[in-house]
Amino acid sequence: xxxxxxxxxxxxxxxxxxxxxxxxxxxxxxxxxxxxxxxxxxxxxxxxxxxxxxxxxxxxxxxxxxxxxxxxxxxxxxxxx
Amino acid sequence: xxxxxxxxxxxxxxxxxxxxxxxxxxxxxxxxxxxxxxxxxxxxxxxxxxxxxxxxxxxxxxxxxxxxxxxxxxxxxxxxxxxxxxxxxxxxxxxxxxxxxxxxxxxxxxxxxxxxxxxxxxxxxxxxxxxxxxxxxxxxxxxxxxxxxxxxxxxxxxxxxxxxxxxxx
Numbered sequence: 001x002x003x004x005x006x007x008x009x010x011x012x013x014x015x016x017x018x019x020x021x022x023x024x025x026x027x028x029x030x031x032x033x034x035x036x037x038x039x040x041x042x043x044x045x046x047x048x049x050x051x052x053x054x055x056x057x058x059x060x061x062x063x064x065x066x067x068x069x070x071x072x073x074x075x076x077x078x079x080x081x
Numbered sequence: 082x083x084x085x086x087x088x089x090x091x092x093x094x095x096x097x098x099x100x101x102x103x104x105x106x107x108x109x110x111x112x113x114x115x116x117x118x119x120x121x122x123x124x125x126x127x128x129x130x131x132x133x134x135x136x137x138x139x140x141x142x143x144x145x146x147x148x149x150x151x152x153x154x155x156x157x158x159x160x161x162x163x164x165x166x167x168x169x170x171x172x173x174x175x176x177x178x179x180x181x182x183x184x185x186x187x188x189x190x191x192x193x194x195x196x197x198x199x200x201x202x203x204x205x206x207x208x209x210x211x212x213x214x215x216x217x218x219x220x221x222x223x224x225x226x227x228x229x230x231x232x233x234x235x236x237x238x239x240x241x242x243x244x245x246x247x248x249x250x
Contacts, residue, residue, distance in 0.1 A: 013101065020108050020109070020112070023112050024108065024111060024112050024115065027112055027115035027116060027119065028115060030115075030119055031115055031118050031119050031122065034119055034122040034123065034126070035122060037122075037126060038122055038125050038126050038129065041126055041129045041130065041133075042129055043225050043226065045129050045130075045132065045133040046138075046188075046226065047226050048137070048138060050133050050134060050137075053129060053130035053133045053134065054130055054134075056126055056129075056130070057123075057126040057127050057129075057130040060122060060123040060126040060127075061123050061126075061127075063119065063123070064116075064119045064120050064122075064123040067115070067116045067119045068116055068119075068120075071112065071113065071116055074109055074112055074113075075109070076109075
């Protein structure tokens with residue numbers, strides 16, 4: 001029975017290459033936004049503004065889950081089957 | 082068999098990994114590592130939120146005597162500490178005659194700040210940060226936030242400080 005993983009692994013290496021590059025690009029973007037969120041949350045915490053802390057954490061959590069979910073689409077390399 | 086030949090013949094047996102596969106593996110690991118970093122940042126944000134809500138910064142409570150007006154000349158400063166706390170403060174007698182009290186820790190990396198007499202500027206020597214001595218706002222340099230301020234008031238000629246009352250609206 002074919003599933004997504006096998007289907008993806010059988011695609012052209014050029015396509016896998018593009019998928020992997022895109023994933024890494026998105027992950028770097030996520031991490032960048034998360035660094036900004038952490039920086040903003042820290043500065044606001046030190047300034048005693050608490051309203052922003054929980055939303056920043058939730059946003060960070062969502063970005064992490066998105067990144068984690070994207071790992072499913074990570075090509076497994078050119079394994080001969 | 083010469084060394085050269087031996088290498089050519091056996092290297093692929095010793096390292097049975099194709100180049101393409103090796104590249105793919107390292108990029109895959111990089112993507113996983115990025116996700117790990119992402120998780121770490123998420124945990125960090127969580128800790129900041131927990132710290133901010135469960136262990137807020139202690140407010141200065143009540144009124145505290147600092148010194149008498151005469152003890153601080155015009156343009157002079159006096160360092161003081163509030164009882165039961167280790168945070169250093171400075172009392173500044175501005176050239177305009179006003180008294181101001183600020184935390185002495187720079188909001189950048191907690192270096193000691195000092196008042197530059199005659200300029201109206203509180204200066205941090207570590208990274209050349211400057212604060213407005215009238216409001217505590219940042220004028221230049223790396224500090225991200227204004228200096229925390231205390232309210233100064235007088236009883237006769239005695240100078241007292243208390244926490245800044247938050248104005249509603």
